[in-house]
Amino acid sequence: MPLNLTGQPLIDRADFPELLASGHFGRWSKEASALHDHGYCVLNLATPSFLDGLEDVIRSLEPLLAEPLSLWEQGEGSPPRLQDGWLQHASIRGLALEPVVLDLLSTVYGREPFAFQTLNFAVGSEQPYHSDAIHFHSYPLGFMCGVWIALRDVENESGPLIYYPGSHRLPYLSAQSLGLDPVQVAAEPHPQRFFQDHWHAAVQSGGFPLTRFLAKRGEVLIWHANLLHGGEPVQSRSCRRWSQVIHYFFSDCLYTTPLCSFGAADGGPFLRNPFDIETGHPRYTKQEWANLGLSAPQRSPLASSPSA
Template structure:
Protein backbone atom coordinates (compact mmCIF):
# COMPACT_ATOMS: atom_id res chain seq x y z
CA UNK A 1 0.00 0.00 0.00
CA UNK A 2 1.22 3.51 -0.82
CA UNK A 3 2.18 5.65 2.15
CA UNK A 4 0.63 8.64 0.40
CA UNK A 5 -2.61 8.84 -1.58
CA UNK A 6 -2.90 11.00 -4.68
CA UNK A 7 -4.85 13.55 -2.66
CA UNK A 8 -2.02 13.65 -0.05
CA UNK A 9 0.42 14.45 -2.86
CA UNK A 10 -1.87 17.20 -4.14
CA UNK A 11 -2.27 18.66 -0.64
CA UNK A 12 1.50 18.69 -0.16
CA UNK A 13 1.98 20.38 -3.52
CA UNK A 14 -0.74 22.97 -2.80
CA UNK A 15 0.08 23.78 0.85
CA UNK A 16 3.80 23.04 1.06
CA UNK A 17 3.30 20.67 3.99
CA UNK A 18 1.37 17.55 4.84
CA UNK A 19 0.24 16.09 8.16
CA UNK A 20 0.11 12.27 8.18
CA UNK A 21 -1.02 10.58 11.39
CA UNK A 22 0.22 7.11 12.35
CA UNK A 23 3.47 7.00 10.36
CA UNK A 24 5.35 5.23 13.17
CA UNK A 25 3.98 2.90 15.81
CA UNK A 26 4.02 3.82 19.51
CA UNK A 27 6.70 1.14 20.00
CA UNK A 28 8.92 2.64 17.27
CA UNK A 29 8.60 6.08 18.87
CA UNK A 30 9.41 4.68 22.31
CA UNK A 31 12.48 2.83 21.03
CA UNK A 32 13.85 6.05 19.48
CA UNK A 33 13.22 7.93 22.72
CA UNK A 34 14.85 5.28 24.89
CA UNK A 35 17.94 5.26 22.66
CA UNK A 36 18.16 9.06 22.85
CA UNK A 37 17.92 8.91 26.64
CA UNK A 38 21.05 6.71 26.62
CA UNK A 39 22.87 8.99 24.16
CA UNK A 40 22.20 11.98 26.43
CA UNK A 41 23.22 10.01 29.51
CA UNK A 42 26.61 9.32 27.86
CA UNK A 43 27.11 12.76 26.30
CA UNK A 44 30.32 14.74 26.57
CA UNK A 45 29.38 18.35 27.23
CA UNK A 46 31.26 20.43 24.63
CA UNK A 47 34.13 22.43 26.16
CA UNK A 48 32.83 25.83 24.97
CA UNK A 49 29.81 25.30 27.24
CA UNK A 50 32.05 24.68 30.23
CA UNK A 51 33.06 28.28 30.87
CA UNK A 52 36.60 28.63 32.17
CA UNK A 53 37.09 31.54 34.54
CA UNK A 54 39.30 34.23 33.00
CA UNK A 55 40.25 37.74 34.14
CA UNK A 56 39.85 38.90 30.54
CA UNK A 57 36.11 38.64 30.03
CA UNK A 58 36.20 39.91 26.47
CA UNK A 59 38.75 37.25 25.44
CA UNK A 60 36.74 34.61 27.27
CA UNK A 61 33.52 35.55 25.46
CA UNK A 62 35.27 35.63 22.08
CA UNK A 63 36.81 32.20 22.55
CA UNK A 64 33.46 30.78 23.67
CA UNK A 65 31.70 32.21 20.62
CA UNK A 66 34.40 30.86 18.33
CA UNK A 67 34.18 27.45 20.04
CA UNK A 68 30.44 27.36 19.68
CA UNK A 69 30.54 28.37 15.99
CA UNK A 70 33.22 25.74 15.19
CA UNK A 71 31.24 23.10 17.06
CA UNK A 72 28.15 23.88 14.98
CA UNK A 73 29.74 24.19 11.56
CA UNK A 74 31.63 20.89 11.87
CA UNK A 75 28.62 18.98 13.21
CA UNK A 76 27.20 17.80 9.86
CA UNK A 77 28.93 14.41 10.04
CA UNK A 78 28.79 13.99 13.81
CA UNK A 79 26.41 13.53 16.70
CA UNK A 80 26.58 16.72 18.74
CA UNK A 81 24.63 18.48 21.48
CA UNK A 82 23.02 21.93 21.40
CA UNK A 83 21.59 23.46 24.55
CA UNK A 84 18.75 25.74 25.61
CA UNK A 85 19.71 29.23 26.80
CA UNK A 86 20.50 29.73 30.47
CA UNK A 87 21.01 26.10 31.45
CA UNK A 88 24.61 26.57 32.69
CA UNK A 89 25.64 28.66 35.69
CA UNK A 90 28.63 31.02 35.57
CA UNK A 91 30.95 28.11 36.37
CA UNK A 92 29.61 26.03 33.50
CA UNK A 93 27.65 23.63 35.71
CA UNK A 94 24.11 22.59 34.82
CA UNK A 95 21.36 24.62 36.50
CA UNK A 96 18.72 22.13 35.32
CA UNK A 97 18.95 18.33 35.09
CA UNK A 98 21.15 17.64 32.05
CA UNK A 99 18.45 15.65 30.26
CA UNK A 100 16.27 18.79 30.47
CA UNK A 101 19.02 21.12 29.17
CA UNK A 102 19.25 20.06 25.54
CA UNK A 103 17.56 21.81 22.67
CA UNK A 104 18.63 19.32 20.00
CA UNK A 105 21.08 16.60 18.97
CA UNK A 106 22.40 16.66 15.39
CA UNK A 107 23.26 16.29 12.60
CA UNK A 108 24.18 12.72 11.63
CA UNK A 109 21.97 10.40 13.67
CA UNK A 110 20.87 8.86 10.35
CA UNK A 111 24.43 7.73 9.68
CA UNK A 112 25.73 6.52 13.03
CA UNK A 113 22.74 5.42 15.11
CA UNK A 114 21.29 2.11 13.82
CA UNK A 115 17.75 2.72 15.10
CA UNK A 116 17.59 6.19 13.56
CA UNK A 117 19.18 4.84 10.40
CA UNK A 118 16.54 2.12 10.09
CA UNK A 119 13.69 4.65 10.32
CA UNK A 120 15.38 7.08 7.91
CA UNK A 121 15.92 4.41 5.24
CA UNK A 122 12.70 2.49 5.94
CA UNK A 123 10.49 1.21 3.13
CA UNK A 124 7.88 3.75 4.24
CA UNK A 125 10.23 6.71 3.79
CA UNK A 126 11.47 5.34 0.46
CA UNK A 127 7.87 4.79 -0.67
CA UNK A 128 6.95 8.34 0.28
CA UNK A 129 9.92 9.77 -1.64
CA UNK A 130 9.04 7.69 -4.70
CA UNK A 131 5.40 8.76 -4.58
CA UNK A 132 6.53 12.41 -4.43
CA UNK A 133 8.62 11.78 -7.54
CA UNK A 134 12.11 12.12 -6.05
CA UNK A 135 14.47 10.60 -8.63
CA UNK A 136 17.72 10.50 -6.68
CA UNK A 137 17.12 11.45 -3.04
CA UNK A 138 19.98 11.80 -0.56
CA UNK A 139 19.90 12.40 3.19
CA UNK A 140 21.35 15.77 4.16
CA UNK A 141 21.08 15.85 7.94
CA UNK A 142 19.09 14.60 10.91
CA UNK A 143 18.15 16.02 14.30
CA UNK A 144 16.42 15.04 17.50
CA UNK A 145 14.55 18.07 18.88
CA UNK A 146 13.44 18.06 22.52
CA UNK A 147 11.29 21.22 23.00
CA UNK A 148 11.81 20.87 26.74
CA UNK A 149 8.89 21.52 29.13
CA UNK A 150 8.85 25.13 30.31
CA UNK A 151 12.06 26.19 28.54
CA UNK A 152 11.94 24.71 25.02
CA UNK A 153 12.56 27.86 22.98
CA UNK A 154 10.47 29.19 20.11
CA UNK A 155 11.59 28.59 16.52
CA UNK A 156 10.99 31.83 14.64
CA UNK A 157 9.38 31.86 11.18
CA UNK A 158 11.76 30.51 8.56
CA UNK A 159 12.12 28.49 5.38
CA UNK A 160 14.44 25.48 5.52
CA UNK A 161 15.99 26.41 2.15
CA UNK A 162 17.49 29.44 3.93
CA UNK A 163 19.89 26.97 5.53
CA UNK A 164 19.80 24.20 2.90
CA UNK A 165 19.99 26.11 -0.37
CA UNK A 166 19.89 24.46 -3.78
CA UNK A 167 19.69 25.54 -7.39
CA UNK A 168 17.04 25.20 -8.51
CA UNK A 169 14.94 25.61 -5.37
CA UNK A 170 12.24 23.05 -4.58
CA UNK A 171 14.59 20.09 -4.10
CA UNK A 172 14.67 19.86 -0.29
CA UNK A 173 12.06 18.50 2.06
CA UNK A 174 11.97 17.81 5.79
CA UNK A 175 10.38 14.77 7.40
CA UNK A 176 9.39 15.65 10.97
CA UNK A 177 8.20 12.75 13.11
CA UNK A 178 6.44 13.38 16.43
CA UNK A 179 7.74 10.97 19.08
CA UNK A 180 5.21 12.45 21.53
CA UNK A 181 1.95 14.30 20.89
CA UNK A 182 2.74 17.78 19.52
CA UNK A 183 0.01 20.13 20.73
CA UNK A 184 -0.89 23.82 20.76
CA UNK A 185 0.38 23.90 24.35
CA UNK A 186 3.76 22.21 23.93
CA UNK A 187 4.85 23.88 20.69
CA UNK A 188 3.51 22.12 17.60
CA UNK A 189 4.47 23.40 14.16
CA UNK A 190 2.60 26.27 12.48
CA UNK A 191 2.61 26.88 8.72
CA UNK A 192 1.64 29.52 6.18
CA UNK A 193 -0.10 27.28 3.63
CA UNK A 194 1.03 27.95 0.07
CA UNK A 195 4.03 30.06 1.12
CA UNK A 196 6.43 27.65 -0.62
CA UNK A 197 5.72 29.01 -4.05
CA UNK A 198 7.32 32.46 -3.85
CA UNK A 199 11.03 31.71 -3.37
CA UNK A 200 13.10 32.50 -0.29
CA UNK A 201 13.83 35.80 1.40
CA UNK A 202 17.24 35.08 2.98
CA UNK A 203 20.11 32.63 2.84
CA UNK A 204 22.65 31.57 5.41
CA UNK A 205 26.10 31.45 3.79
CA UNK A 206 29.59 30.54 4.93
CA UNK A 207 31.85 33.57 5.21
CA UNK A 208 35.34 33.52 3.60
CA UNK A 209 37.84 31.13 5.29
CA UNK A 210 39.69 32.69 8.21
CA UNK A 211 36.96 35.23 9.03
CA UNK A 212 34.53 35.38 11.93
CA UNK A 213 31.60 34.89 12.25
CA UNK A 214 31.72 31.66 10.23
CA UNK A 215 28.28 32.24 8.70
CA UNK A 216 26.22 35.24 7.76
CA UNK A 217 22.82 35.97 6.25
CA UNK A 218 22.19 37.36 2.80
CA UNK A 219 18.76 39.03 2.65
CA UNK A 220 16.30 39.33 5.54
CA UNK A 221 13.52 37.18 6.85
CA UNK A 222 10.22 38.85 6.08
CA UNK A 223 7.69 39.85 8.68
CA UNK A 224 4.71 37.51 8.55
CA UNK A 225 1.29 38.33 9.94
CA UNK A 226 0.37 36.02 12.81
CA UNK A 227 -3.06 35.36 11.35
CA UNK A 228 -1.53 33.66 8.29
CA UNK A 229 -0.17 30.76 10.36
CA UNK A 230 -2.18 27.55 10.71
CA UNK A 231 -1.30 25.11 13.50
CA UNK A 232 -0.40 21.48 12.74
CA UNK A 233 -0.94 19.55 15.98
CA UNK A 234 -0.19 15.86 15.56
CA UNK A 235 -0.28 12.68 17.62
CA UNK A 236 2.71 10.62 18.67
CA UNK A 237 3.91 8.66 15.62
CA UNK A 238 2.61 11.22 13.12
CA UNK A 239 4.71 12.66 10.31
CA UNK A 240 4.76 16.19 8.95
CA UNK A 241 6.30 16.55 5.48
CA UNK A 242 7.79 20.03 5.11
CA UNK A 243 8.60 21.61 1.73
CA UNK A 244 11.98 23.40 1.79
CA UNK A 245 10.41 26.76 1.03
CA UNK A 246 7.28 26.71 3.17
CA UNK A 247 7.28 29.29 5.99
CA UNK A 248 6.88 27.63 9.39
CA UNK A 249 7.54 28.23 13.07
CA UNK A 250 6.89 26.78 16.51
CA UNK A 251 6.17 28.54 19.78
CA UNK A 252 8.00 28.25 23.08
CA UNK A 253 6.90 25.24 25.09
CA UNK A 254 5.21 26.80 28.11
CA UNK A 255 3.57 23.53 29.16
CA UNK A 256 4.85 20.85 31.50
CA UNK A 257 5.10 18.25 28.68
CA UNK A 258 8.07 17.73 26.42
CA UNK A 259 7.62 17.47 22.64
CA UNK A 260 10.27 15.15 21.27
CA UNK A 261 10.74 14.89 17.52
CA UNK A 262 13.02 13.05 15.10
CA UNK A 263 13.49 15.01 11.89
CA UNK A 264 15.67 14.69 8.81
CA UNK A 265 16.05 16.42 5.46
CA UNK A 266 16.08 14.86 2.04
CA UNK A 267 17.29 16.45 -1.20
CA UNK A 268 16.51 15.21 -4.69
CA UNK A 269 20.07 15.37 -6.05
CA UNK A 270 19.00 14.77 -9.67
CA UNK A 271 20.05 17.84 -11.71
CA UNK A 272 20.51 19.80 -8.47
CA UNK A 273 23.36 22.02 -7.33
CA UNK A 274 24.02 21.88 -3.59
CA UNK A 275 25.36 25.31 -2.71
CA UNK A 276 29.05 25.25 -1.66
CA UNK A 277 28.13 28.26 0.52
CA UNK A 278 25.74 26.23 2.71
CA UNK A 279 26.94 25.70 6.29
CA UNK A 280 26.36 21.95 5.83
CA UNK A 281 28.73 20.23 3.42
CA UNK A 282 29.21 16.57 2.53
CA UNK A 283 32.52 15.29 3.90
CA UNK A 284 34.86 12.41 3.10
CA UNK A 285 33.66 10.78 6.28
CA UNK A 286 30.01 11.27 5.34
CA UNK A 287 29.06 12.11 1.76
CA UNK A 288 25.29 12.68 1.52
CA UNK A 289 24.03 9.06 1.42
CA UNK A 290 21.46 7.91 -1.11
CA UNK A 291 18.00 7.09 0.27
CA UNK A 292 17.38 4.33 -2.26
CA UNK A 293 20.79 2.61 -2.00
Protein backbone atom coordinates in the same frame (compact mmCIF):
# COMPACT_ATOMS: atom_id res chain seq x y z
CA MET B 1 26.49 9.38 -11.98
CA PRO B 2 24.72 11.67 -14.50
CA LEU B 3 23.33 15.07 -13.59
CA ASN B 4 19.93 16.32 -14.69
CA LEU B 5 19.96 20.07 -14.14
CA THR B 6 16.64 20.72 -15.88
CA GLY B 7 13.07 20.44 -14.74
CA GLN B 8 11.18 20.93 -11.49
CA PRO B 9 9.67 18.75 -8.79
CA LEU B 10 6.34 17.46 -10.09
CA ILE B 11 4.49 19.29 -7.30
CA ASP B 12 5.96 22.62 -8.55
CA ARG B 13 5.28 22.19 -12.26
CA ALA B 14 2.83 24.39 -14.16
CA ASP B 15 1.12 21.27 -15.52
CA PHE B 16 0.52 19.84 -12.03
CA PRO B 17 -3.30 19.97 -12.47
CA GLU B 18 -3.02 17.84 -15.61
CA LEU B 19 -0.71 15.36 -13.87
CA LEU B 20 -3.15 15.12 -10.98
CA ALA B 21 -6.17 14.64 -13.25
CA SER B 22 -4.38 11.89 -15.16
CA GLY B 23 -3.92 9.86 -11.98
CA HIS B 24 -0.13 10.21 -12.14
CA PHE B 25 0.24 10.34 -8.34
CA GLY B 26 -1.85 7.25 -7.62
CA ARG B 27 -2.46 6.68 -3.92
CA TRP B 28 -0.53 9.85 -3.08
CA SER B 29 -2.84 12.24 -4.98
CA LYS B 30 -4.16 13.86 -1.79
CA GLU B 31 -0.64 14.43 -0.45
CA ALA B 32 0.59 15.74 -3.81
CA SER B 33 -2.27 18.27 -3.89
CA ALA B 34 -1.52 19.41 -0.33
CA LEU B 35 2.17 19.92 -1.09
CA HIS B 36 1.36 21.78 -4.31
CA ASP B 37 -1.33 24.00 -2.79
CA HIS B 38 -0.11 24.54 0.77
CA GLY B 39 3.54 23.45 0.89
CA TYR B 40 3.05 20.54 3.29
CA CYS B 41 1.14 17.32 3.85
CA VAL B 42 0.44 15.11 6.88
CA LEU B 43 0.62 11.33 7.13
CA ASN B 44 -0.48 9.08 9.96
CA LEU B 45 1.89 6.10 10.21
CA ALA B 46 0.76 4.96 13.66
CA THR B 47 0.91 1.22 13.03
CA PRO B 48 2.08 -0.99 15.93
CA SER B 49 5.45 -1.69 14.29
CA PHE B 50 6.06 1.97 13.46
CA LEU B 51 5.20 3.05 17.00
CA ASP B 52 7.58 0.41 18.38
CA GLY B 53 10.30 1.99 16.25
CA LEU B 54 9.54 5.41 17.72
CA GLU B 55 10.02 4.05 21.22
CA ASP B 56 13.37 2.59 20.15
CA VAL B 57 14.44 6.07 19.06
CA ILE B 58 13.45 7.59 22.40
CA ARG B 59 15.35 4.88 24.28
CA SER B 60 18.43 5.77 22.20
CA LEU B 61 18.04 9.47 22.94
CA GLU B 62 17.27 9.47 26.67
CA PRO B 63 20.79 8.75 27.98
CA LEU B 64 22.38 11.09 25.43
CA LEU B 65 20.14 14.05 26.27
CA ALA B 66 19.71 13.48 30.02
CA GLU B 67 22.37 16.00 31.14
CA PRO B 68 21.47 18.83 28.72
CA LEU B 69 17.79 18.27 29.55
CA SER B 70 18.53 18.69 33.25
CA LEU B 71 20.29 21.99 32.54
CA TRP B 72 17.45 23.07 30.28
CA GLU B 73 14.88 22.44 33.03
CA GLN B 74 16.97 24.62 35.35
CA GLY B 75 16.77 27.48 32.85
CA GLU B 76 20.24 27.06 31.39
CA GLY B 77 21.33 26.60 27.80
CA SER B 78 19.36 26.21 24.60
CA PRO B 79 16.90 23.43 23.71
CA PRO B 80 18.98 20.23 23.52
CA ARG B 81 19.10 18.27 20.30
CA LEU B 82 21.13 15.54 18.61
CA GLN B 83 22.34 16.03 15.05
CA ASP B 84 23.06 13.04 12.79
CA GLY B 85 22.32 10.43 15.42
CA TRP B 86 21.84 8.00 12.52
CA LEU B 87 25.62 7.53 12.53
CA GLN B 88 25.48 5.68 15.88
CA HIS B 89 21.88 4.52 16.27
CA ALA B 90 20.12 2.07 13.97
CA SER B 91 16.72 3.18 15.27
CA ILE B 92 17.28 6.76 14.07
CA ARG B 93 18.67 5.57 10.74
CA GLY B 94 15.71 3.24 10.25
CA LEU B 95 13.23 6.06 10.76
CA ALA B 96 15.06 8.14 8.15
CA LEU B 97 14.66 5.29 5.65
CA GLU B 98 10.94 4.66 6.27
CA PRO B 99 9.73 3.03 3.01
CA VAL B 100 6.31 4.71 3.02
CA VAL B 101 7.87 8.17 3.20
CA LEU B 102 10.43 7.35 0.50
CA ASP B 103 7.68 6.04 -1.80
CA LEU B 104 5.59 9.18 -1.33
CA LEU B 105 8.55 11.49 -1.97
CA SER B 106 9.62 9.61 -5.09
CA THR B 107 6.09 9.77 -6.48
CA VAL B 108 5.34 13.44 -5.85
CA TYR B 109 8.80 14.83 -6.67
CA GLY B 110 9.56 12.61 -9.66
CA ARG B 111 13.10 11.74 -8.57
CA GLU B 112 14.70 9.31 -6.12
CA PRO B 113 14.91 10.81 -2.61
CA PHE B 114 17.79 10.22 -0.24
CA ALA B 115 18.04 11.20 3.42
CA PHE B 116 21.15 13.22 4.27
CA GLN B 117 20.62 14.58 7.80
CA THR B 118 18.75 13.75 11.00
CA LEU B 119 17.92 15.96 13.97
CA ASN B 120 16.35 14.69 17.18
CA PHE B 121 14.68 16.74 19.89
CA ALA B 122 13.31 16.07 23.36
CA VAL B 123 11.78 19.56 23.70
CA GLY B 124 10.55 22.29 21.39
CA SER B 125 13.28 23.94 19.32
CA GLU B 126 12.04 27.55 19.80
CA GLN B 127 13.54 28.20 16.37
CA PRO B 128 12.32 31.39 14.65
CA TYR B 129 10.41 30.59 11.49
CA HIS B 130 12.61 30.09 8.47
CA SER B 131 12.97 28.41 5.10
CA ASP B 132 15.27 25.39 4.97
CA ALA B 133 16.24 26.45 1.45
CA ILE B 134 18.82 28.94 2.74
CA HIS B 135 20.63 26.15 4.58
CA PHE B 136 20.55 23.51 1.86
CA HIS B 137 19.14 23.57 -1.63
CA SER B 138 19.66 22.15 -5.10
CA TYR B 139 20.16 22.83 -8.79
CA PRO B 140 17.54 22.51 -10.22
CA LEU B 141 15.63 24.36 -7.53
CA GLY B 142 13.22 22.67 -5.17
CA PHE B 143 14.66 19.16 -4.90
CA MET B 144 14.88 19.18 -1.10
CA CYS B 145 12.29 18.65 1.61
CA GLY B 146 11.92 18.18 5.35
CA VAL B 147 10.08 15.47 7.28
CA TRP B 148 9.07 15.90 10.94
CA ILE B 149 7.92 12.88 12.95
CA ALA B 150 6.16 13.04 16.32
CA LEU B 151 7.71 10.39 18.57
CA ARG B 152 5.14 11.21 21.27
CA ASP B 153 1.95 13.29 21.41
CA VAL B 154 2.68 17.04 21.33
CA GLU B 155 1.23 19.29 24.04
CA ASN B 156 0.53 22.99 23.62
CA GLU B 157 2.96 23.90 26.43
CA SER B 158 5.87 22.13 24.70
CA GLY B 159 6.40 24.72 21.96
CA PRO B 160 4.65 23.10 18.97
CA LEU B 161 5.94 23.15 15.42
CA ILE B 162 4.46 26.08 13.47
CA TYR B 163 4.29 26.76 9.74
CA TYR B 164 2.75 29.17 7.25
CA PRO B 165 0.72 27.41 4.52
CA GLY B 166 1.30 28.90 1.09
CA SER B 167 4.63 30.50 1.98
CA HIS B 168 6.44 27.89 -0.13
CA ARG B 169 5.57 30.02 -3.17
CA LEU B 170 7.73 32.92 -1.97
CA PRO B 171 10.96 33.58 -3.91
CA TYR B 172 13.96 31.53 -2.84
CA LEU B 173 16.58 33.58 -0.99
CA SER B 174 20.35 33.31 -0.70
CA ALA B 175 23.27 35.39 0.52
CA GLN B 176 23.72 36.54 -3.07
CA SER B 177 20.08 37.60 -3.49
CA LEU B 178 20.35 39.71 -0.32
CA GLY B 179 23.57 41.34 -1.52
CA LEU B 180 25.65 39.88 1.32
CA ASP B 181 29.36 39.26 1.03
CA PRO B 182 31.46 36.47 2.62
CA VAL B 183 32.90 38.78 5.28
CA GLN B 184 29.44 39.80 6.50
CA VAL B 185 28.20 36.23 6.67
CA ALA B 186 31.32 34.89 8.40
CA ALA B 187 31.18 37.66 11.02
CA GLU B 188 27.59 36.87 12.08
CA PRO B 189 27.28 33.99 14.59
CA HIS B 190 23.70 33.32 13.44
CA PRO B 191 23.52 34.44 9.80
CA GLN B 192 19.92 33.26 9.46
CA ARG B 193 19.18 36.58 11.16
CA PHE B 194 19.95 38.36 7.88
CA PHE B 195 16.82 36.78 6.42
CA GLN B 196 14.34 37.14 9.28
CA ASP B 197 13.13 40.65 8.34
CA HIS B 198 12.49 39.51 4.76
CA TRP B 199 10.42 36.54 5.92
CA HIS B 200 8.52 38.63 8.46
CA ALA B 201 7.61 41.19 5.80
CA ALA B 202 6.58 38.42 3.40
CA VAL B 203 4.30 36.81 6.00
CA GLN B 204 2.67 40.15 6.77
CA SER B 205 2.17 41.19 3.15
CA GLY B 206 1.14 37.73 1.97
CA GLY B 207 -1.34 37.12 4.75
CA PHE B 208 -0.08 33.59 5.33
CA PRO B 209 -1.85 32.07 8.35
CA LEU B 210 0.18 30.72 11.27
CA THR B 211 -0.67 27.05 11.82
CA ARG B 212 0.29 24.94 14.86
CA PHE B 213 0.95 21.22 14.53
CA LEU B 214 -0.33 19.56 17.71
CA ALA B 215 0.71 16.17 16.43
CA LYS B 216 -0.18 12.76 17.76
CA ARG B 217 2.43 10.04 18.09
CA GLY B 218 3.17 8.58 14.67
CA GLU B 219 2.01 11.60 12.67
CA VAL B 220 4.40 12.85 10.01
CA LEU B 221 4.60 16.35 8.53
CA ILE B 222 6.34 16.68 5.15
CA TRP B 223 7.22 20.20 4.04
CA HIS B 224 8.36 21.83 0.82
CA ALA B 225 11.93 23.19 0.70
CA ASN B 226 10.71 26.80 0.97
CA LEU B 227 7.87 26.49 3.50
CA LEU B 228 8.36 28.88 6.41
CA HIS B 229 8.29 26.90 9.66
CA GLY B 230 9.73 26.98 13.17
CA GLY B 231 8.98 26.26 16.82
CA GLU B 232 6.87 28.28 19.25
CA PRO B 233 8.33 29.27 22.64
CA VAL B 234 8.25 26.49 25.23
CA GLN B 235 5.79 27.38 28.00
CA SER B 236 6.87 24.62 30.41
CA ARG B 237 10.45 23.39 30.46
CA SER B 238 9.37 20.12 32.05
CA CYS B 239 7.21 19.41 28.99
CA ARG B 240 8.72 17.12 26.35
CA ARG B 241 8.36 17.29 22.57
CA TRP B 242 10.10 14.14 21.34
CA SER B 243 10.58 14.33 17.59
CA GLN B 244 12.81 13.45 14.68
CA VAL B 245 13.50 15.63 11.65
CA ILE B 246 14.95 14.21 8.46
CA HIS B 247 16.12 16.30 5.52
CA TYR B 248 16.08 14.79 2.05
CA PHE B 249 17.66 15.67 -1.27
CA PHE B 250 16.77 14.07 -4.61
CA SER B 251 18.90 12.33 -7.21
CA ASP B 252 20.95 13.76 -10.07
CA CYS B 253 21.20 17.34 -8.73
CA LEU B 254 23.92 19.65 -7.52
CA TYR B 255 23.55 20.44 -3.82
CA THR B 256 24.28 23.84 -2.30
CA THR B 257 24.32 25.96 0.85
CA PRO B 258 22.66 29.24 -0.28
CA LEU B 259 23.55 30.91 3.02
CA CYS B 260 27.17 30.72 1.85
CA SER B 261 26.57 31.17 -1.89
CA PHE B 262 27.68 34.42 -3.51
CA GLY B 263 28.32 35.99 -6.89
CA ALA B 264 31.16 34.74 -9.05
CA ALA B 265 33.53 37.45 -7.80
CA ASP B 266 33.03 36.26 -4.21
CA GLY B 267 33.43 32.54 -4.83
CA GLY B 268 30.17 31.55 -6.52
CA PRO B 269 27.75 28.89 -5.25
CA PHE B 270 28.71 26.86 -2.20
CA LEU B 271 28.62 23.26 -3.44
CA ARG B 272 28.26 20.34 -1.06
CA ASN B 273 28.47 16.57 -1.40
CA PRO B 274 25.95 15.35 1.20
CA PHE B 275 25.93 11.99 2.91
CA ASP B 276 23.44 9.40 1.74
CA ILE B 277 22.17 7.87 4.99
CA GLU B 278 21.24 4.61 3.28
CA THR B 279 24.80 3.94 2.06
CA GLY B 280 26.64 5.80 4.82
CA HIS B 281 28.83 7.49 2.20
CA PRO B 282 28.85 10.82 0.36
CA ARG B 283 26.37 10.89 -2.48
CA TYR B 284 29.11 11.28 -5.10
CA THR B 285 32.38 9.36 -4.95
CA LYS B 286 35.60 11.31 -5.49
CA GLN B 287 35.84 9.93 -9.00
CA GLU B 288 32.22 10.78 -9.83
CA TRP B 289 32.76 14.30 -8.54
CA ALA B 290 35.93 14.66 -10.59
CA ASN B 291 34.08 13.42 -13.67
CA LEU B 292 31.59 16.25 -13.25
CA GLY B 293 34.43 18.72 -13.78
CA LEU B 294 33.58 20.71 -10.65
CA SER B 295 35.73 22.22 -7.95
CA ALA B 296 35.97 20.22 -4.73
CA PRO B 297 32.83 20.20 -2.55
CA GLN B 298 33.00 22.46 0.46
CA ARG B 299 32.14 22.21 4.11
CA SER B 300 30.23 25.13 5.56
CA PRO B 301 32.15 27.10 8.21
CA LEU B 302 28.76 27.89 9.75
CA ALA B 303 27.73 24.34 10.69
CA SER B 304 24.38 25.36 9.24
CA SER B 305 21.53 23.15 10.45
CA PRO B 306 18.02 24.48 10.92
CA SER B 307 15.64 23.18 13.53
CA ALA B 308 11.91 22.70 13.59
